[in-house]
Structures are given as structure tokens and as C-alpha cells.
Amino acid sequence: MINVTKTYLPNIKKFKAYIDKIFRSNWITNNGPLVQELEERLKEYLGVKNILLVANGTLALQIAYKALALQGEVITTPFSFVATTSSIVWEGLNPVFVDIDGQTFCIDPKKIEKAITLRTCALVPVHVFGNVCEVEKIQKIANRHGLKVIYDASHAFGIKYKEKSILNYGDISTLSFHATKIFHTCEGGALIIKDDELYRKAKKMLDFGITAPDQIGELGINAKMNELEAAMGLCVLDEVNKNIKEREKIHKYYFKNLPQNLTFQKRNNNNTSNYNYFPVVFESEEQLLRVKAKLDEKKIHPRRYFYPSLESLCYLSRHQTMPVSRNISRRVLCLPVYTGLERNTQDAIINILRVSLK
Numbered sequence: 001m002i003n004v005t006k007t008y009l010p011n012i013k014k015f016k017a018y019i020d021k022i023f024r025s026n027w028i029t030n031n032g033p034l035v036q037e038l039e040e041r042l043k044e045y046l047g048v049k050n051i052l053l054v055a056n057g058t059l060a061l062q063i064a065y066k067a068l069a070l071q072g073e074v075i076t077t078p079f080s081f082v083a084t085t086s087s088i089v090w091e092g093l094n095p096v097f098v099d100i101d102g103q104t105f106c107i108d109p110k111k112i113e114k115a116i117t118l119r120t121c122a123l124v125p126v127h128v129f130g131n132v133c134e135v136e137k138i139q140k141i142a143n144r145h146g147l148k149v150i151y152d153a154s155h156a157f158g159i160k161y162k163e164k165s166i167l168n169y170g171d172i173s174t175l176s177f178h179a180t181k182i183f184h185t186c187e188g189g190a191l192i193i194k195d196d197e198l199y200r201k202a203k204k205m206l207d208f209g210i211t212a213p214d215q216i217g218e219l220g221i222n223a224k225m226n227e228l229e230a231a232m233g234l235c236v237l238d239e240v241n242k243n244i245k246e247r248e249k250i251h252k253y254y255f256k257n258l259p260q261n262l263t264f265q266k267r268n269n270n271n272t273s274n275y276n277y278f279p280v281v282f283e284s285e286e287q288l289l290r291v292k293a294k295l296d297e298k299k300i301h302p303r304r305y306f307y308p309s310l311e312s313l314c315y316l317s318r319h320q321t322m323p324v325s326r327n328i329s330r331r332v333l334c335l336p337v338y339t340g341l342e343r344n345t346q347d348a349i350i351n352i353l354r355v356s357l358k
């Protein structure tokens with residue numbers, strides 16, 4: 001069976017050596033040495049000053065909102081994984097959607113100001129499929145209205161914008177290290193926080209708000225990454241550049257050989273890519289469903305990332321219409337991309353698309 005992605009598993013000997021070390025030290029969680037080592041290595045790899053490792057990318061978003069003491073309305077995109085919206089609702093905030101640009105699939109900055117009210121406290125854009133948002137325009141809007149900016153950068157691991165890490169934009173950027181991601185720790189995530197004081201506050205929050213033995217100085221939660229996850233991360237990080245190069249080859253082959261009547265995401269010219277996703281947009285939902293059924297027959301399972309458009313979630317109280325996101329989400333499919341995807345499988349996918357789109 002071929003899925004949209006396959007978890008990247010690093011060198012097993014190296015992983016086992018870390019496990020032996022964990023068994024010898026008997027230290028498996030609570031900010032252990034491997035979590036600390038991974039934080040240091042990620043700071044260097046990503047080019048960021050402050051990073052906090054957490055149990056998953058959803059908790060990273062929740063801690064970001066809590067650390068910034070957000071209240072009221074949060075402007076976000078309807079075209080993302082459900083966690084971008086559910087984390088907002090879970091924290092008792094009201095998501096207000098702003099539609100996306102139909103070519104880049106990122107939030108459309110031209111539409112943001114119309115959605116701002118006296119209750120708006122923050123913007124939560126997503127660098128969707130690793131395509132960088134219009135960060136300068138977004139920051140100008142935030143400055144004009146005194147809003148915080150939290151980037152859901154779950155897809156933007158290692159991405160550089162104008163030759164610097166994209167993770168340094170906004171007040172906080174969050175990452176997901178879920179097993180489906182280019183860099184993963186089985187489950188995991190991170191917050192990148194520019195301001196040192198805010199960083200120290202968030203650090204306490206992810207460990208129950210404990211500030212010293214026998215002292216609780218903050219409202220906190222348990223969002224700690226453990227040593228086994230950090231061990232996986234250290235091994236995957238050693239191989240991440242190789243993994244990205246392999247995926248780049250797969251992307252190039254798709255681009256060269258897929259039929260031209262498909263639409264591709266328009267990438268921001270100023271950012272690098274990590275090749276985690278390969279989204280294609282069909283002419284209609286019917287065409288997408290036909291192709292998907294043919295691929296399913298061959299046990300090839302692309303995913304409808306992202307469907308449905310998030311303004312349609314059943315638990316949202318407010319009715320909002322997002323025509324561009326709705327239209328794209330009905331027609332978009334992410335094709336399989338992962339290290340080890342064989343050329344003949346890629347050819348089979350390309351052929352099915354070619355025949356179906358004639």
C-alpha cells in the first residue's frame with residue numbers, strides 16, 4: 001500500500017545506542033539530557049535563538065496563545081489542518097476566518113483588515129505546505145492594530161525566507177514534529193519565541209507552571225517531550241538534509257511529467273522548500289474523485305489535504321463563508337512523497353493522472 005507519506009525511520013543502530021544510554025541513565029522524561037541536546041542542535045540547524053520542545057504541535061499552538069494571554073477573536077486561515085482552528089477553540093478563543101489567496105493557498109493579507117474588530121487580539125496564519133505567507137504585510141497590519149502574530153509553521157521546518165529562518169517572524173512560530181513531517185520525533189512539536197521573557201514564561205507553562213521545587217509560579221499544563229522522542233529526533237536530524245534531497249528529486253520528477261492541465265501551488269520566490277508535500281489542484285471535485293478512485297484501486301492513497309475548509313467545522317457557532325478556500329479544498333490532493341518512493345510507483349501515479357485528465 002502506498003500512502004501520501006511514509007514515516008522516515010533513521011539508522012536503527014544509532015537509535016538503539018540512544019535507547020541503551022536512556023536505560024543506563026534511567027532518565028526518560030522531565031527535561032532530560034537528550035531533550036536538552038536536541039534543543040541545542042535545533043537552535044543551530046534552524047537558526048533561532050529560543051526554542052522549546054513540546055509533546056506535539058497542537059500543544060505548541062495552545063501554549064503560544066496562553067503565553068500571550070490571548071482573549072477574544074483570533075484571525076486565522078480556513079485552509080489548514082484542523083488543529084490550527086481546534087487549538088483556538090479549545091483555548092476559549094473565537095476563530096475568525098480570512099479567506100486565502102487562490103494561488104498561494106496562504107491567508108490573503110488584503111482581506112485581513114476588514115475582519116479586525118475591537119475584540120481581535122491576534123493573527124494566526126499558516127505557511128501552508130511550507131509556502132511562506134506575506135510576512136511583511138502581515139506584520140505591518142499587526143503593528144497598525146496592536147495584534148500579536150503566531151505563525152503555525154508546522155510545515156515550515158528548515159525553510160529559509162530571504163536567506164534567514166522563517167521561524168523568526170511574528171511573536172511566536174510553532175512546529176509539528178509528527179511522524180508525517182520531514183523532521184519528526186514520533187510525536188512532538190516546538191515553539192520558537194523571540195522575546196526572552198515570553199520564552200521563560202512559556203517554558204514554565206509546559207511543565208505544570210513549576211518554577212522551583214515546591215513552587216508553582218504559573219498556570220501550566222503537561223506538554224513535555226520525553227527522552228525517547230528526543231532520541232528519535234536526534235537520529236532523524238542527522239539525516240534530514242539527505243531526506244530533503246531525496247524528496248526534491250521526487251518533486252522534480254512530478255513537475256516534469258505530470259499533465260499540464262493540473263494547477264500547482266504558486267510558491268513564494270523568496271523561500272526555500274523542504275519538499276514535504278506535493279499538492280495538485282484539479283479542474284473540479286468530480287475530476288479529483290475520479291482520479292482518487294483510480295489510484296485507490298491500485299492501492300495508492302493520496303490525501304485530500306486540506307479538506308474540508310475549516311469554516312465548515314460542525315462545532316463552530318458563527319456562520320462564515322470562505323469561497324476561495326472552499327473551492328481549493330474541494331479540488332486539492334496531495335500526492336505521495338517520501339524517501340524511498342519508487343520511480344515505478346511515481347510513473348504509475350503520473351500515468352493514471354495523464355489518462356484521466358485527457
Ligand SMILES: Cc1ncc(COP(=O)(O)O)c(C=O)c1O
Nearest residue numbers: 056057058081083154176177178
Ligand atoms: C498546519 C498544522 N498545524 C498543526 C498541526 C498539529 O500538529 P501535531 O499533529 O503535532 O499536534 C499539524 C499536524 O499535522 C499541521 O499540519
